Amino acid sequence: MATDTDDRAYYVISDLHIGGDEQLEEVEFLDELLDFLERLETIDEDAELIINGDAFGLWEFTTIEGVEKFDVLEETYPELFEQFRATGENVDITLLPGNHDHELAAYDEYVDRFAAYNVDLVQDQSITRSIGEQAIHFEHGHQQDANNRIEDWGNPHATPLGYYYNTLVTSRAGKLSDRGRYNWLKDVQAVTPTERMPVWLFSKYFYREMNPVLRYSLVPFLLLFNVSAILAVLAGLDMAGVWAMPVDRTEAFLGQFGRAGTAAWFFLALNVTVAGLLLLVGIPLYFIRRDVRKTVDRFGVFETELTVDPDEPYENAAREVFTEQPETTIFCYGHTHRPTIREIDGGVLVNTGTWLKRLHRRDGIIGILPPVFYPSYQLGAVRIAAESAGVAVEYERIAKPSPATEELTRTERFFTVGREPDPDPPDRLVVENEAETPSPKTTA
Template identity: 85%
Template sequence: MAEDTDDRVYYVISDLHIGGDEQLEEIEFRGELLDFLGRLERTDENTELIINGDAFGLWEFTTVEGIEKFEVLEETYPELFDQLRATGENVDITLLPGNHDHELAAYDEYVDRFAEYNVDLVPEQSISRRVGEQVIHFEHGHQRDQNNRIEDWGNPHATPLGYYYNTLITSRAGQLSNRGRYNWLKDVQAVTPTERMPVWLFSKYFYREMNPVLRYSLVPFLLLFNISAILAILAGLDLTGIWSMPVERTTAFLGQFGRAGTAVWFLLAVNVSVAGLLLLIAVPLHLIRRDLRKTIDRFGIFETDLTVDPEAPYEEAAQEVFDERPETTIFCYGHTHRPTLREIDGGIMVNTGTWLKRLHRRDGIIGLLPPVFYPSYQLAAARISPASDGVAVELEQFTKPSPATEELTWTERFFTVGREPELDLPDRYVVDDEKAKQPKQPAQN
C-alpha cells in the first residue's frame, strides 16, 4: 500500500555494496556517505530515506553465515551504524533487500537488529509511496534480471547464477587483491557488464603486473602495429616483384641517417615480420573462431549470459507497473549501476546508480595497446518531492575526486588523454499531475 503523505521528500540511494571478505570491507566513499547521512540528521524537511537494495555485500562474505554477518558489519562499521541511529531519530529510514543482500529477507532477526539503529527493514520485493496524486514504485531491480532473480523469495539458500559469480570470483578477488603490485583486484565488483572482466584483467596485468622491462619493450611494437601491417603487405608485394617502389624509397630515405637509420630499419623489420606472421594466421583463426561460435550457439552453452540489459527489461517492467496501477508514475530502481532518468509512456524511470567506483572502458589512441578502464565516482541520490505542478525528480550528485591519478599508470593516462569519461547526470524532471491523469496508451506487443 502507498503511504499517504502531503509534503514528504524522498531521498533514494542504492548499490552501496558495503562489506565482504578482506579487501572488500573497505568503504571508499565512507566520508561522503557519513556526510550525507549527517545532513539528513539535521534537515528540517519531512523526509524519508529509502535504501533501495544492495546496501550490503552479504554475498561477498564467505566465512560467516546468517545473522553472524550482521555482527561482522556492526564490528567493522561502528561509525556508520551510529550515524544511521542518529539520522533515524530525525528522518524515517527504509531498507529494501537487493540480490547481494537478499539474506535480509531470509532471517527475521535482521528486522529487529536494524530496528535498534532506527532502520526499518522491509523484507519485500517492492514498496510504494504516495506524493500528492501520484505514486512512486520502488524495487531494487534484480527480479528483472534472470541471472540474479530470487525465485523463492526469502529462502536463505537461494543461489541464482549471480550468487556463484560473487562468492567464487568477487569474494576471492577481495582475498587476493593485496598481493598485486597495486591493490586493484578488489575492483572486480565495479566491472560492468561482467563480460568485460577478462579484458579488464588483461588490461590491469599489462599496465600494472607485467614486468616493466617486458612491457616497455613491447610498447613500440604495439604502437607501430598498424603501420607494420601496411608495411608487411608492401614487403610482400616487393618480394613477389609486383610493386617495389615503396620499399626502395624507404630504404634510400633511412640510408641517409647512418646508424640511426639502420636501427630504425631493424625495428621496422622486426615489426613487419611479426605483423606479417599475424596477418597470415589471422585468416584461419578468424574462420576457426566463427565456426567455434556457431558450434557453441548450436549447443546453447552460453544461453545464459551474466550480462543484464540495462534498459529493456526495466522499461518493460515499468510499463507493466504503470498499466496495472495508473496512479503510479515513477518507477525507481537500481541494480545496473547506471544513473538514469528517462521518460516513457505513463511516467518516468529513475535509476539511482551506485556508490561503488565505476570503470569506463577507453581504447588507446593508436596501436594494439590494451584498453584502459578509467575509474571515477558518480555518487548520487534521487530526490523526489512535491512540486507546484506535480512531482519533481532529480539526481543529486555528491562530489568525490577522481581516483585516476593514483590508480592509473602514466602510460594509461598518456594514451587516454582527451578520452576521460564525462559524468553528467540527467536534468531535473517534473511529472505533471495533469499528464499523469491522462489515459495511458495500451502496451504494444
C-alpha cells in the same frame, strides 16, 4: 521522526555494497556517505530515505553465516550505524533487500537489529509510496535479471547464478587483492557488464603486474603495429613484384644514416614480420568470428552469460506496473549501476546508480595497446518530491575526486589523454499531474 504524508520528499540511494571478505571491507566513499546522512539528520523537511537494495555485500562474506554478518558489519562500521541512528531520528529510513543482501529478507532477527539503529527493514521485494496525486514503485531490480532472480524469496539458501559469481570470484578477489603490485583486484565488483572482466584483468596485468622490462620492451612493437601492418602489405606487394617503390625508397632513406639506419631497418623489418604473421592469422579468424556471431545471433541463443540487459527488462516491468497501477508514474530501481532518469510510455524510469567506483573502458590513442579502464565516482541520490506542476525527479550529485591519479599508471594516463570520462548526471524530469496519463517533462 517524520510522519507519513503524500507530500513528503524521498531521497533514494542504492548499491553501496558495503562489506565483504578482507579487502572488500574497505569503503572508499564512507566519508561522503556519512556527510550525506548528516545532512539528512538536520534537513528541515518531511523526508524519507530509501536504500533501495544492495546496501551491504552479504554474498561477499564467505566465512560466516546468517545474522553473524550483522555483527561483523556493526563492529567494522560503527560510525555508519551510529549515523543511521542519528539520521533516523529526523527522517524515516527504509531499507529494501537486493540480491547481494537478500539474506536481510531471510532472517527476521535482522529487522530488530536494524530497528535499533532507526532503520526500517522491509523484507518485501518492492514497496510503493504515494506522492501528491501519484505513486512511486521501488524495487532493487534483480528480480528482472534471470541470473540474479530469487525464485524462493526469503529462503536463506537461495543461490542464483550471480551468487556463485560473487562468492567464487568477487570474494576471492577481496582475499587476493593485496598481493598485487597495487591493490586493484578488489575492484572486480565495479566491472560491469561482467563480460568485460577478462579484458579488464588483461589490462590490469599489462599495466600493473607485468614485469616493467618486458612491458616497456613490448610497447614499441604494439605502438607501431598499425604502421607495421601497412608496411607488411607493402612488403607483400614488393615480394610479389607488384609495387616495389615504397620498400626501395624506405631502404634508401634509412641507408643514409649508416649503422643507425641499419638498426632502424632491422627493427622495422622485425616489426613488419610480426605484423604480417598476425595479419595472416587474424584475417581468417576475423571472418570466422563474424560468421559464428551471425549464427549465434540468428538463433538468439544468448546475449552474454552473467550479463543482464541494462534497459529492456526494466522497461517492460515498469510498463506492467504502470498498466496495473495507473496511479503509479515512477518506477525506481538500482542493480545495474547505471544512473538513469528518463521517460517511457506511462511514466518515468529511474535508476539510482551506485556508490561503487565506476570503470570506463577507453581504447588507446594509437597502436594495439590493451584498453584502459578509467576509474571515476558518480555518487548521488535521487530526490523525488511533489511540486505545483506534479512530481519532480532529480539526481543530486555528491562530489568525490577522481581516483585516476593514484590508480592509473603514467602509461595508462598518457595513452588516454583527452579521453577522460566526465559522466553527466541525468536530466531533471517533472511528471505532470494529469487526469489520465501523466506526461514527463524535462526541465532545466
